[in-house]
Every structure is written in structure tokens, then in C-alpha cells.
Amino acid sequence: MKNHEVAELLRNIAQLLEIKEELVFKIRAYERAALTIENLDEDIEYVWKQGKLDDIPGVGEALTKKISEFLETGKLEYYEKLKKQVPVNVEELSKVQGLGPKTILKLYKQLGVKTLKDLERAAKKKKIENIEGLGQVVEENILKSIEFVRSSGNRFLLGTALDIADEIKNRLKKLNYVNRVEIAGSLRRRKETIGDIDILVTSKNPEKVKNFFTTMNDVEQVLAQGPTKSSIRLGGVQVDLRVLQEKHYGAALLYFTGSQQHNIALRKIAIKQGMKLSEYGVFLKKGNRLVASKTEEECYKKLGLSFIEPEIREDEGEIDASFKSKLPKLISYNDLKGDLQMHTRYSDGSNTLLEMAQAAKKLGHEYICITDHVGETFKIVNSLNEKRIKKQRKEINKVNKKFKNFTILQGGEVNIRDNGNLDLKNNVLKQLDIVLASIHSGFKNSKEKITKRISTAMENEHVDIIAHPSGRLINQRPAIEWDLDNLLDKAKQTKTVMEINAYPERLDLKDVHVRAAVKAKVKLSIGTDSHDADQLRNYKLGIATARRGWAAKKDIINTYPVRDMLKQLK
Ligand code: DGT
Ligand code: CA
Numbered sequence: 001m002k003n004h005e006v007a008e009l010l011r012n013i014a015q016l017l018e019i020k021e022e023l024v025f026k027i028r029a030y031e032r033a034a035l036t037i038e039n040l041d042e043d044i045e046y047v048w049k050q051g052k053l054d055d056i057p058g059v060g061e062a063l064t065k066k067i068s069e070f071l072e073t074g075k076l077e078y079y080e081k082l083k084k085q086v087p088v089n090v091e092e093l094s095k096v097q098g099l100g101p102k103t104i105l106k107l108y109k110q111l112g113v114k115t116l117k118d119l120e121r122a123a124k125k126k127k128i129e130n131i132e133g134l135g136q137v138v139e140e141n142i143l144k145s146i147e148f149v150r151s152s153g154n155r156f157l158l159g160t161a162l163d164i165a166d167e168i169k170n171r172l173k174k175l176n177y178v179n180r181v182e183i184a185g186s187l188r189r190r191k192e193t194i195g196d197i198d199i200l201v202t203s204k205n206p207e208k209v210k211n212f213f214t215t216m217n218d219v220e221q222v223l224a225q226g227p228t229k230s231s232i233r234l235g236g237v238q239v240d241l242r243v244l245q246e247k248h249y250g251a252a253l254l255y256f257t258g259s260q261q262h263n264i265a266l267r268k269i270a271i272k273q274g275m276k277l278s279e280y281g282v283f284l285k286k287g288n289r290l291v292a293s294k295t296e297e298e299c300y301k302k303l304g305l306s307f308i309e310p311e312i313r314e315d316e317g318e319i320d321a322s323f324k325s326k327l328p329k330l331i332s333y334n335d336l337k338g339d340l341q342m343h344t345r346y347s348d349g350s351n352t353l354l355e356m357a358q359a360a361k362k363l364g365h366e367y368i369c370i371t372d373h374v375g376e377t378f379k380i381v382n383s384l385n386e387k388r389i390k391k392q393r394k395e396i397n398k399v400n401k402k403f404k405n406f407t408i409l410q411g412g413e414v415n416i417r418d419n420g421n422l423d424l425k426n427n428v429l430k431q432l433d434i435v436l437a438s439i440h441s442g443f444k445n446s447k448e449k450i451t452k453r454i455s456t457a458m459e460n461e462h463v464d465i466i467a468h469p470s471g472r473l474i475n476q477r478p479a480i481e482w483d484l485d486n487l488l489d490k491a492k493q494t495k496t497v498m499e500i501n502a503y504p505e506r507l508d509l510k511d512v513h514v515r516a517a518v519k520a521k522v523k524l525s526i527g528t529d530s531h532d533a534d535q536l537r538n539y540k541l542g543i544a545t546a547r548r549g550w551a552a553k554k555d556i557i558n559t560y561p562v563r564d565m566l567k568q569l570k
């Protein structure tokens with residue numbers, strides 16, 4: 001989705017116009033459009049391709065032209081010209097938290113701040129605290145935020161990093177001088193964002209491995225190369241490769257998988273028991289004798305622990321649970337029997353329902369639920385009304401006959417309106433096998449209001465699942481502010497299922513929310529929200545998120561055969 005990029009573009013234009021002291025109404029128009037597009041749930045590219053950009057409130061003819069140019073070419077001539085006319089680097093500066101248009105203007109006029117470097121210098125020299133309306137607190141926050149922009153602003157989506165890592169892993173596996181290949185670090189733990197990719201191999205010929213790794217034809221930059229560790233940049237991401245000896249493999253894998261917090265906690269346990277843990281193994285303090293190192297299991301065992309799955313190695317209670325043999329048996333990567341959210345050409349997807357079904361069957365699913373947008377007023381995504389729902393039902397019945405041991409269900413994703421009502425009447429909702437309800441606007445509602453909206457939707461007898469419940473888009477839009485405990489209570493009471501949306505930018509519910517839901521005994525579903533058949537494979541990201549939230553097979557309704565799954569719904 002390019003929504004965030006387009007919004008940023010419009011906002012930067014507004015900022016430049018502000019510095020140029022253009023007419024206020026013109027500036028506000030850009031700002032308003034930016035806000036709308038940022039909060040738009042639909043993919044702006046899809047809206048553009050449908051020729052519906054001017055349906056977006058605040059987007060008229062001129063903006064339609066500009067946005068189209070940007071989406072088509074990745075650039076906007078008008079913006080490039082504007083940047084040349086104005087000496088301030090608003091792209092850099094606007095990333096700093098709390099630095100709005102007004103402040104950037106002030107800092108430029110009074111202190112000549114044009115770049116991030118200028119800003120840092122000014123803050124360090126304590127020049128900002130003297131500017132009216134800013135002060136010392138703002139100055140300190142600016143310094144903190146500059147650090148944040150530089151360090152953590154650049155984390156990659158799990159899905160993106162996983163594709164790159166799998167590709168490299170496959171190449172390394174083919175080499176006859178490489179024995180084991182494993183992905184470690186945050187990626188092995190399947191964290192939602194990844195700083196860099198860590199890969200471990202064992203080989204008797206580290207030199208050869210290094211040469212292969214640093215000269216692959218898509219390497220963008222070699223960052224470091226040594227006898228046992230080299231780093232490259234590929235696809236924009238840093239990839240660290242470590243070549244290990246077979247005998248240390250387990251201990252090294254444990255160490256480089258992390259998390260750092262988990263490692264620290266393990267080391268403390270080792271010390272308490274008169275042992276020492278390092279990336280080379282578990283040693284007895286006395287005589288420095290090696291007692292475990294070949295496998296992770298062995299290392300855990302020596303510390304008195306049962307194996308802990310990588311996804312939960314975050315020092316969030318897993319070590320204690322392992323010690324007491326109270327770890328849940330996590331859902332596994334082949335436990336899913338169906339996919340409960342996807343779109344077709346009926347609404348805003350790019351494939352037919354037959355194509356979606358064929359692709360899902362190929363992945364090993366036993367059933368899918370087609371969940372095109374349905375509704376009366378939510379038109380931008382081509383929502384189905386009653387007539388089209390009936391037409392789709394006929395097609396589903398027809399396509400279902402083509403398959404053996406595979407079921408297509410008819411669901412629908414209905415928008416939750418501002419007042420908590422649904423965008424479709426009950427007598428229509430009732431015709432669907434599964435109803436997903438979700439929020440697509442008003443993400444900035446107060447906590448009370450938004451909690452009420454969702455809980456009102458849960459009370460509707462036809463609503464089965466709340467889809468992408470928090471509405472967050474990773475690196476783009478924060479989650480809504482909600483009272484999760486309250487909503488989980490309501491979900492339990494109304495037998496409403498909470499979705500783990502596996503779309504790479506969403507992963508929503510996220511890991512900690514999943515854990516709260518499991519604890520509250522609220523059932524969960526996994527849906528890929530695919531708008532294209534290629535996206536169906538993302539279900540694994542949903543399982544990863546479920547595992548990070550300590551979910552077992554029984555907690556996820558679509559691990560059940562289709563009939564039992566339907567029985568889980570209200
Ligand atoms: P990332 O890359 O920011 O997404 O997160 P990680 O967890 O992959 O971190 P990374 O790449 O810096 O290091 C990989 C693992 O190596 C990390 O999870 C734990 C281990 N590790 C690295 N440096 C240290 C350290 O200074 N202390 C400890 N205890 N462990 C470390
Ligand atoms: Ca890493």
C-alpha cells in the first residue's frame with residue numbers, strides 16, 4: 001500500500017508551500033487530503049486504478065492528476081520543482097516526532113534550520129529552548145527523536161525480510177561445502193519487524209562460503225568480510241552471515257537467535273547452577289568443562305529447561321513456564337485447514353473466486369471463506385449489496401461443485417459505521433456464512449468511542465469475527481486506542497472471534513494482543529486478507545503471530561475441519 005507515501009508527499013508539499021508563504025487555503029487543502037488518504041483503509045493504488053481518486057473527500061481534479069502522476073512514475077514533477085525552490089529539507093525534518101509544519105517554519109526563519117544536522121546542532125547548542133512556544137522540553141524531545149529516526153526508523157516488515165532470507169538460505173543450501181543453514185535473530189523469532197537478517201551456516205571451508213556470499217550478483221554493498229562473519233546489503237536489508245563449526249552449532253544458534261533478554265536470563269540461570277553459558281556451549285564453572293553445545297535442546301536440558309520455541313524467546317515468562325513444564329504446545333505451521341479472509345474481483349481483489357480457490361487448495365487448505373466487502377454506503381471498495389451477494393452465492397455454489405474435499409464459504413467484510421452500526425441490514429447479513437466486521441475510518445476516535453463502536457458491533461447477532469481489530473499498519477499508522485480488556489470480555493460474552501490478520505503490513509491482532517486474547521479464552525481466526533492469489537501464502541505470518549502470542553491449535557478456529565469451525569461461531 002502506498003497510502004502512507006502519498007500522504008507524506010502531500011504533507012511535504014503543504015510544508016514547502018507554507019515556507020514559501022503561499023495562500024493558506026491551498027496549504028490546508030493538501031494537509032486535509034493527506035490526512036484523509038492516510039486514514040483511508042483501501043489501497044490508494046486500487047482506488048487510482050478504478051479511476052476513483054476523485055471520490056476521496058478533498059481530492060479534486062488537480063490532486064487527482066498529481067497523485068496519478070506519482071503512482072504511475074514514482075515521482076511528481078511539481079514536487080521536485082518545489083523542492084528546488086525551497087532550501088529546507090522537509091523530508092528529513094518531518095520525520096522528527098513533534099516537529100509540525102509550524103515548528104519547522106519557525107526553526108527555519110529564526111535559526112536557519114534546513115536539515116536534520118542543522119536541527120541537531122541547534123538543539124545541542126540549546127538554541128531551540130529560547131524560541132517562543134518551544135522551550136526546553138521540546139528541545140530534549142527533538143534530540144531523542146533524532147536518535148530514534150536515525151536508529152530505528154529503518155526496520156523491515158517480517159514478510160519482506162523472510163522472503164529475502166529464504167532466497168539466500170536456498171542458495172547456500174545448494175553449496176556442497178555448506179552443511180547446515182539456519183536463519184537466526186529476530187527473523188527466527190518471527191518478530192513483526194526486523195532490523196537485520198542473521199544467517200548461520202556450518203562449513204569446513206569458511207573462506208569459500210564468504211566468497212560466495214559476498215559476490216552473489218544481487219549484493220548491493222559489502223559491509224564487512226572476515227573469516228567467520230560477513231555482512232552485506234541486499235534488497236535494502238543488512239544480512240549478517242556467520243560460519244560456525246559443527247560442534248558449537250546448537251549453542252551458537254541459541255545465542256544468535258536471542259532475544260538478548262532471553263539470553264541474559266538464561267545466563268543467569270546457568271550461573272546460579274554453577275555453570276556458564278556462551279555462544280560456544282554450556283560449561284561447568286569448575287574446570288571449564290563443556291557439557292552441552294551440539295543442539296539447542298541439549299543446552300536447554302543442561303540448564304534444567306525443556307525446549308523453548310524461538311517465537312516466544314522474549315523473556316516474557318517463557319523460561320519460568322519451561323522450568324515448570326507449563327509451556328503451551330504452540331500451533332504449528334501446518335495446523336491451518338482454511339483461510340478466513342480474502343477478496344475477489346467482486347469487490348477489490350484482483351482474482352476470480354475460482355482462481356482464489358484453486359490457489360488455496362494448492363497450498364493445502366481444505367476450505368476458504370470469500371470475504372468481499374459488503375455494504376450499502378461503503379462504496380469506494382466496490383462493496384456488494386444484497387443483489388450482488390445473491391449473484392455471488394450462485395457462483396460459489398457452482399464453483400463448489402468443481403471441487404472434491406474442498407469448500408468455499410461465502411462471507412463478507414462489513415464496515416462498522418461511526419455509531420457502531422453495520423453498513424448492511426441484518427436480513428442481508430444473515431444470508432452470509434461468516435460475517436467479518438471491521439473499522440475503516442475514525443481511527444483517531446477517543447478510546448471510549450472506539451471501544452463502544454467495536455463492542456456494539458460484537459453485540460450484533462450476525463457478527464462472527466472482528467477483522468484487523470486494531471487497525472494498525474506497521475510503520476504507517478498506529479493502532480487505535482482501545483480498551484482491550486473490555487473488548488475481550490465482550491468478545492467472550494458474545495462469542496465473537498478476534499482475527500489475526502496475516503497481511504504483512506497488518507499482523508493484527510499483534511503478538512501481545514493474541515496473548516491477552518488466549519488468556520481471556522477468546523477464540524481467534526487467521527485470515528490473509530488476500531487481495532491477490534499470490535498473497536494467500538501469507539497465512540504463515542499469521543501462524544507466526546499466533547505462536548508469538550502463545551496460541552495453541554485449539555485457540556484458532558480455522559485449525560478445525562470446516563463443520564467444527566462453523567460450530568465455533570455464534
Ligand atoms: P533485530 O536485528 O534488531 O531485529 O534483532 P535481533 O534480535 O536479530 O538482534 P541482532 O541482529 O543484533 O543480534 C542477533 C542475536 O544475537 C540477538 O537476538 C541476541 C544475540 N546478541 C547479539 N548481540 C548480543 C549481545 O550483546 N548480548 C547478548 N546477550 N546477545 C546478543
Ligand atoms: Ca537481526
Ligand code: CA
Pocket residue numbers: 185196197198240
Ligand atoms: Ca545482526
Ligand code: ZN
Pocket residue numbers: 343348373381531
Ligand atoms: Zn479490501
